[in-house]
Amino acid sequence: MSTNFKRRQVSGRGIPLPGNDIDTDRIIPARFLKAVTFEGMGEHAFEDARKQNPEHPFNQKAYQGASVLVVGQNFGCGSSREHAPQALMRWGIRAIVGGSFGEIFFGNCVMLGIPCLVASQADVEWLQKAIARAPQQPVTVDVETQEVRFGDRIIKATVSDGPRNQLVGGTWDSTAVLLEAGAAIEATARRLPYVVGY
Amino acid sequence: MARTLLDKVWEAHTVRTLPSGQTQLLIGLHLIHEVTTPQAFQMLKELKLTVRMPERTFGTLDHIIPTADQTRPYADPLAEDMAAHMYKNTKEFGLPLFDMASGRQGIVHVIGPELGLSQPGMTIACGDSHTSTHGAVGAIAFGIGTTQVRDVLATQCLAMAKPKLRQVRVDGALAKGVYAKDVILAIIGTLGVKGGVGYAYEYAGPIIERMTMEERLTVCNMSIEGGARCGYVNPDATTIEYLRGRPYTPAGAAFDRAAAWWKTMATEPGAKFDDVARLDGAAIEPVVTWGINPGMSVGVSQRIPSPDSQPEPERPTFHEALAHMGFEAGQPIKGAKIDVAFVGSCTNGRLSDLRIAAEVAKKGKVAKHVRALIVPGSQQVARAAEAEGLHEIFQAAGFQWRKAGCSMCLGMNDDKLQGREMSASSSNRNFIGRQGSPTGRTLLMSPAMVAAAAITGVVTDVREILR
Numbered sequence: 001m002s003t004n005f006k007r008r009q010v011s012g013r014g015i016p017l018p019g020n021d022i023d024t025d026r027i028i029p030a031r032f033l034k035a036v037t038f039e040g041m042g043e044h045a046f047e048d049a050r051k052q053n054p055e056h057p058f059n060q061k062a063y064q065g066a067s068v069l070v071v072g073q074n075f076g077c078g079s080s081r082e083h084a085p086q087a088l089m090r091w092g093i094r095a096i097v098g099g100s101f102g103e104i105f106f107g108n109c110v111m112l113g114i115p116c117l118v119a120s121q122a123d124v125e126w127l128q129k130a131i132a133r134a135p136q137q138p139v140t141v142d143v144e145t146q147e148v149r150f151g152d153r154i155i156k157a158t159v160s161d162g163p164r165n166q167l168v169g170g171t172w173d174s175t176a177v178l179l180e181a182g183a184a185i186e187a188t189a190r191r192l193p194y195v196v197g198y
Numbered sequence: 199m200a201r202t203l204l205d206k207v208w209e210a211h212t213v214r215t216l217p218s219g220q221t222q223l224l225i226g227l228h229l230i231h232e233v234t235t236p237q238a239f240q241m242l243k244e245l246k247l248t249v250r251m252p253e254r255t256f257g258t259l260d261h262i263i264p265t266a267d268q269t270r271p272y273a274d275p276l277a278e279d280m281a282a283h284m285y286k287n288t289k290e291f292g293l294p295l296f297d298m299a300s301g302r303q304g305i306v307h308v309i310g311p312e313l314g315l316s317q318p319g320m321t322i323a324c325g326d327s328h329t330s331t332h333g334a335v336g337a338i339a340f341g342i343g344t345t346q347v348r349d350v351l352a353t354q355c356l357a358m359a360k361p362k363l364r365q366v367r368v369d370g371a372l373a374k375g376v377y378a379k380d381v382i383l384a385i386i387g388t389l390g391v392k393g394g395v396g397y398a399y400e401y402a403g404p405i406i407e408r409m410t411m412e413e414r415l416t417v418c419n420m421s422i423e424g425g426a427r428c429g430y431v432n433p434d435a436t437t438i439e440y441l442r443g444r445p446y447t448p449a450g451a452a453f454d455r456a457a458a459w460w461k462t463m464a465t466e467p468g469a470k471f472d473d474v475a476r477l478d479g480a481a482i483e484p485v486v487t488w489g490i491n492p493g494m495s496v497g498v499s500q501r502i503p504s505p506d507s508q509p510e511p512e513r514p515t516f517h518e519a520l521a522h523m524g525f526e527a528g529q530p531i532k533g534a535k536i537d538v539a540f541v542g543s544c545t546n547g548r549l550s551d552l553r554i555a556a557e558v559a560k561k562g563k564v565a566k567h568v569r570a571l572i573v574p575g576s577q578q579v580a581r582a583a584e585a586e587g588l589h590e591i592f593q594a595a596g597f598q599w600r601k602a603g604c605s606m607c608l609g610m611n612d613d614k615l616q617g618r619e620m621s622a623s624s625s626n627r628n629f630i631g632r633q634g635s636p637t638g639r640t641l642l643m644s645p646a647m648v649a650a651a652a653i654t655g656v657v658t659d660v661r662e663i664l665r
C-alpha cells in the first residue's frame with residue numbers, strides 16, 4: 001500500500017462547529033442525495049444551516065480553507081449517508097475532533113481516511129474557542145499518539161485501536177484488505193446452512 | 199457458557215480477524231436501493247471488480263420514486279437519473295431488481311422480511327441506516343455507507359468491530375391505544391439518542407415476546423435512532439410462523455430444517471449481557487416527539503419539558519429545538535396544531551399499521567386545514583390493504599391513497615413539507631429539514647396517533663377517539 005494512504009497526523013487550520021447532535025441530514029440535506037456521483041457535494045455541506053444562519057462557521061471567511069473540524073457530542077448521528085463525510089471531505093475537512101460521533105458516520109469517515117478523534121467536553125470547548133480566537137493557527141491532529149496540538153497546548157484525543165491501526169497503517173482502503181481473504185470468504189459461506197440450502 | 203444470538207451469528211460469519219483487530223464478517227444478505235449505490239457501482243467498475251455473490255444481493259427502488267404518478271420517465275430528472283442507474287447497474291452486474299413491474303417493489307426494509315429474504319441467523323447489510331429493522335426476524339442487520347456497499351459488492355464482507363450487547367427488557371403489558379411505535383419511542387426517550395452507541399440491542403421481555411412480527415419490525419427499525427447500530431429479537435414461534443410460505447423462504451421439509459436451525463441461533467438462557475435496561479411497559483402512554491431528535495419526546499398527556507430540567511450540555515440543543523418547533527417549555531403537546539399527516543415509511547408502513555390508521559380514520563374526516571397522505575410500504579402491502587378495502591376507508595375520510603415508497607419520510611420525491619408546516623408523521627426522524635422543507639417541523643408518533651391528529655387537526659390522544 002502506498003505511503004500516501006497513511007494518516008499518521010493531519011495538520012491544518014481549524015474550524016469550530018459548536019452544538020451537539022448535529023445529524024447527517026443537517027450536514028447534507030436529503031435533497032442533495034439525488035446525485036449519482038459525489039462530485040460537487042462539498043458546496044452543499046450544511047447548506048440549509050448556512051442559509052438560515054449567515055454566521056454559520058462554514059460561511060465565515062476566517063475558516064475558508066480549514067481542514068480540521070471541531071465538533072460537539074454525537075456529531076454525524078442519523079442517516080447512514082456517506083454523502084455527509086463526502087461533503088465535508090470535498091469541502092476540505094481532513095480530520096475531525098469532537099465529543100463523540102454517530103457510529104455509522106465514524107465508520108464512513110474511516111473508510112475515506114478521515115480520522116475522527118474523541119476529546120473531553122472541556123477540551124473540545126477550549127479548542128473551539130481557541131480556534132475562534134486564532135483561526136490562522138494550525139491544529140495538528142496526531143492519530144498515532146492520540147493527541148491534538150494547538151499552539152503550545154496538547155490535548156488528549158482518542159480513537160480506538162482498530163480504526164487507528166487502519167488510519168496509521170494506511171489500510172483503511174477496506175476493499176483491498178477484505179479481498180486478501182481470498183477463498184476463505186467462500187469457505188465461510190459454505191458453512192452456513194442458509195447458503196448451502198437448509 | 200450460554201451464548202447470545204449476537205455471539206453465534208458473529209462466529210458463524212467470521213471469515214478472519216483483520217490486522218486492525220476488526221472482524222472480516224461475511225454478509226449473508228445484501229439489499230441495495232437507488233440512493234446509496236450508484237457511487238459504489240462506479241467504484242467497483244473503476245477497480246475492475248465484479249459482484250462477489252450476486253445471488254445474495256437484491257435491489258429495489260424506494261427513496262426517490264414518486265408516489266402519485268409512477269410512469270417513467272419520472273417528472274423529476276434527477277430521480278429518473280437515479281432510477282436509470284439502478285436499472286443499468288443491476289443489469290450489468292446480474293442482480294435482481296424488484297421494480298414496479300415486479301409487483302414486489304417497496305421500501306427495502308419492508309420487502310426484505312415480507313419476501314422472506316431476511317431470515318434468522320443471517321447477517322444483513324444495506325446502505326441505509328434503518329437496516330436495523332431486519333433484526334426483528336433474529337438477524338444481525340446493520341446500515342452501512344456507500345464505500346462499505348462497495349466492499350460488500352466486491353467481497354461479500356465487511357470489516358466490523360463486534361458491538362457490545364445490551365438487553366432491553368420491556369416488562370408488563372401495553373395499555374389500549376399504545377403501540378410498538380410508542381414502545382420504541384419510550385425506549386429512545388429513556389436511554390437517549392446516543393445511549394446505544396457501541397451496542398447492539400437485544401429486545402426482550404413479555405411485551406416484545408407477545409408482539410407480532412410487524413410490531414417487532416417497528417421496534418428494531420428505530421434501534422439506530424437510539425444510537426444502536428443494530429437491534430434484534432430472538433427467533434421464536436412468531437418468527438417461524440411469519441416466515442412460513444414467503445417467496446424466498448424454503449418450502450416443505452426444508453422449512454422445518456430451517457426453522458430448527460433458526461431456533462438454535464436464539465440467545466440461550468443464562469447468557470450474559472454487557473448491560474441490561476428495563477422499562478415498565480404498562481407505564482407507556484402514546485408518545486409524541488416535540489423536538490428535533492427522536493429522543494425528545496413526551497407522553498401525549500404531558501408537557502414539553504424545560505431546558506432547565508436537562509443536564510447542562512443538553513440545554514443548547516433543547517433551546518434550538520424549542521425555537522425550531524415554535525414551542526414553549528411547559529406547553530402541553532396535546533392540542534398542537536398540525537398541517538400535514540403522514541402514515542408510511544419503513545417504521546410504520548405495513549399492513550397492520552394501515553389497519554390501525556383506518557380504524558381511526560373511520561371515526562371522522564380529515565380536518566379542513568390538513569393534508570393527509572397514506573403511503574403503503576410496498577406494493578404487496580398496497581395490494582393487501584386494497585383487498586381489505588382500506589384505501590376506500592382512507593379516501594372516504596379525505597386521506598390521499600398513494601403508491602409504495604419512502605415518500606415524505608425524507609422528502610426526496612414530490613411529497614414534501616412546505617415552509618414551516620407541522621407534520622404528524624409515523625416515520626422515524628424528526629431532524630430539521632428531514633421531511634423536505636428546511637424549516638418544516640415533524641412530530642413523530644404511532645400511525646393511530648397520526649390518523650387521530652389528521653381528523654382533529656391537532657395532536658390528540660388516540661385513546662379518546664378509540665374509546
Ligand code: SF4
Nearest residue numbers: 328543544604607608
Ligand atoms: S422509509 Fe424513510 S427511513 Fe425508511 S428507508 Fe425510506 S427514507 Fe429511509
